[in-house]
Amino acid sequence: MKVVQLLPELNEGGVERGVVELNRELVRRGIESIVISSGGKQTRKIAADGGRHLLFDVASKNPFSAPGRIRSLKTMLEEIAPDIIHARSRVPAWLAYLANQKQHCPFVTTVHGFNSVNQYSRVMTFGDRVICVSGAIRDYVVEHYAVPQEKLVIIPRGVDLDQFDPQHLDQSFMDEFIARYDLNGKFIVTSVGRITQLKDYETLISALVLIKQSVPTLVGLIVGGVHEDKKDYFAKLQQQVAEQDAGDYIHFCGSQEKVQEIYSLSHVVVSSSKKPESFGRSAAEALAMGAPVIATNHGGILDIVIDGKTGFLTRVGDIEQLAGKIIEARDAGFVGLREHVIENFSLTQMVEKTINVYEELSL
Numbered sequence: 001m002k003v004v005q006l007l008p009e010l011n012e013g014g015v016e017r018g019v020v021e022l023n024r025e026l027v028r029r030g031i032e033s034i035v036i037s038s039g040g041k042q043t044r045k046i047a048a049d050g051g052r053h054l055l056f057d058v059a060s061k062n063p064f065s066a067p068g069r070i071r072s073l074k075t076m077l078e079e080i081a082p083d084i085i086h087a088r089s090r091v092p093a094w095l096a097y098l099a100n101q102k103q104h105c106p107f108v109t110t111v112h113g114f115n116s117v118n119q120y121s122r123v124m125t126f127g128d129r130v131i132c133v134s135g136a137i138r139d140y141v142v143e144h145y146a147v148p149q150e151k152l153v154i155i156p157r158g159v160d161l162d163q164f165d166p167q168h169l170d171q172s173f174m175d176e177f178i179a180r181y182d183l184n185g186k187f188i189v190t191s192v193g194r195i196t197q198l199k200d201y202e203t204l205i206s207a208l209v210l211i212k213q214s215v216p217t218l219v220g221l222i223v224g225g226v227h228e229d230k231k232d233y234f235a236k237l238q239q240q241v242a243e244q245d246a247g248d249y250i251h252f253c254g255s256q257e258k259v260q261e262i263y264s265l266s267h268v269v270v271s272s273s274k275k276p277e278s279f280g281r282s283a284a285e286a287l288a289m290g291a292p293v294i295a296t297n298h299g300g301i302l303d304i305v306i307d308g309k310t311g312f313l314t315r316v317g318d319i320e321q322l323a324g325k326i327i328e329a330r331d332a333g334f335v336g337l338r339e340h341v342i343e344n345f346s347l348t349q350m351v352e353k354t355i356n357v358y359e360e361l362s363l
Helices: 014-028 043-048 066-080 090-099 119-125 135-144 171-181 201-212 228-243 259-265 281-288 299-303 319-330 337-344 347-362
Strands: 002-006 032-037 052-055 084-087 107-111 129-132 152-154 187-192 218-223 250-252 268-271 293-296 311-314
Touching (some): 002 014, 002 090, 084 347, 090 107, 135 152, 135 299, 187 259, 201 218, 218 259, 281 293, 293 299, 311 319
Parallel strands (some): 002 084, 187 218
């Protein structure tokens, strides 16, 4: 079997990471994997894992260049002669869909997020199979587009359990991280994600301040990078921490590669997003490392966080409820967190379900 995946670029992000992981796993199973994108820092990873990357402009939204790009992509696909074309985003989906009109290669789309509802986004429902990354995304697609149920399949993003394995941790990194933030003997509450208003770090900071007096060993870690256009927001968060005199126990840790070690150190992980997440990969990764998750009660994270079993759910922006649930989670004694991920959200399961979709269409 020969599979082509298309996405705008190969830099950082959940979609990019999923493509890179699927490329690697397809190759391991003897499937020829080709990835088409406009480039990015992870293109070398595709080849290093045994796949092939083809550089092509599937990112530009310029309608004037679209006809020429469609013709060029049509020629490229005819030369590749794939068994499956899998589009991961709207511009690549439109280009691939139109380039594939005569070839009629089986076409798969993955809806990764709550895209705006319009004709431009509708292309993500044009696949012979439409993969949704969560039940919430499936419900969103059903609500807004007349997609036959038999075309839809839920395949959650998978957690690489070899990477997120409590038995394989970088102890030297952990020792250095513990020393840097004075974490010995502390009750550690962590949130992982880019610094953006949608993550509602204001509510998390306020909740941590609220419970510090009753939990004196509390330390809050906010782990995530700051894009150029979010520097003003980041400055407001820093000001909030300073005004609350919380700088000695709430730390901005920046972007970190070894998040599995940080999850392993954490007693509770919080996802307080204002906007529904399409899946909530950081929550699944935290559970795989044995950390319970407190999350706002909407979006794809409802598939992952089972209230009272793998963590707790809270209302958006409810500082007091979040504070109470953090304290409750400290004493809850959750069990079976990693097993929940193994059974429902493993990378192996994601890959096998995706290959099943490919095989059904290519028969």
